[in-house]
Amino acid sequence: MDKVNIVNARLDHSEIIWQWRNDPQTQKMFFDGRRISISEHKNWYKNALLDDRVIIYVGEANQHPVGVIRFDQNINKQFDVSINISPDKRGLGIGKVLLVEGIKKLKNFKNESLIIFASVKNVNAYSHSLFKACGFKKFFENDQIIKYKFEFN
Numbered sequence: 771m772d773k774v775n776i777v778n779a780r781l782d783h784s785e786i787i788w789q790w791r792n793d794p795q796t797q798k799m800f801f802d803g804r805r806i807s808i809s810e811h812k813n814w815y816k817n818a819l820l821d822d823r824v825i826i827y828v829g830e831a832n833q834h835p836v837g838v839i840r841f842d843q844n845i846n847k848q849f850d851v852s853i854n855i856s857p858d859k860r861g862l863g864i865g866k867v868l869l870v871e872g873i874k875k876l877k878n879f880k881n882e883s884l885i886i887f888a889s890v891k892n893v894n895a896y897s898h899s900l901f902k903a904c905g906f907k908k909f910f911e912n913d914q915i916i917k918y919k920f921e922f923n
Contacts, residue, residue, distance in 0.1 A: 772831040774864055776871045779826035779838065784815045786835050786856075787828075793857045799894045801915075825849075825876055829868040837864050839872040841886070848885040849876070853897075865900045873904075877922055884922040889915050 779787075788811040790796060797805065806814075818824045818840075829837040837855040844850065853872075855864050877884055888906055890897045892914060902908075906918035 774829045774831050774836060774867045774871070776827045776839075776868065776875050777830055779819060779828050781816070781819065783828050783835055783838070784812055787815065787838050787854075788812075790838065790854050790856055795857065796854055799891055799897070801889070801891070825879065827868075827872045827875060829864055829871075831859075831864075837868045839868050841872070841876055846885075847882075848887065851886050851888050853900075860896075865896070866903060869900060869904050873920070873922060884920075886920045886922070888918040888920075890918065891915055 785808070788806065788808055791800075791811065792805050818826060823843040825841040825843075827839050828835050829839070835856065836859045837853065840852045841849040842852070851869070851872075853865060853869060855868070873884070873886065886906075888897075888901050890901065892911075898916065901918045901920075904920070906920045908916055909919050910917040
């Protein structure tokens with residue numbers, strides 16, 4: 771695997787992120803598994819980039835996007851994390867790099883203690899392994915999802 775650099779999401783990342791979002795395997799793992807139109811995505815993405823409560827980073831290898839990580843801040847100043855890897859780059863360890871380095875970049879940007887949550891469908895074995903390997907602790911489980919928590923002081 772080439773070195774993955776974490777960069778701030780840009781407007782020109784929009785279309786590739788939309789393509790990854792509509793990948794059939796990705797759709798199965800999202801809570802909202804419907805197909806998203808390009809116009810709906812572009813509108814959401816443009817607004818997300820302007821929203822101070824949404825932090826989006828893109829992993830790039832050789833200056834080509836390979837994954838995306840998003841942190842959504844809630845009213846308690848805690849974050850929900852979402853991560854998606856390019857379908858043709860899955861299984862190469864990019865998710866772990868993106869998660870670990872994305873959290874570090876967020877910590878440097880916010881310069882405060884962080885509490886980050888991840889909600890994962892029970893059927894998403896890869897994400898469960900990823901979050902556990904990166905120090906997230908399970909705190910809730912039902913027959914559909916498992917929720918994880920990570921604290922970074």
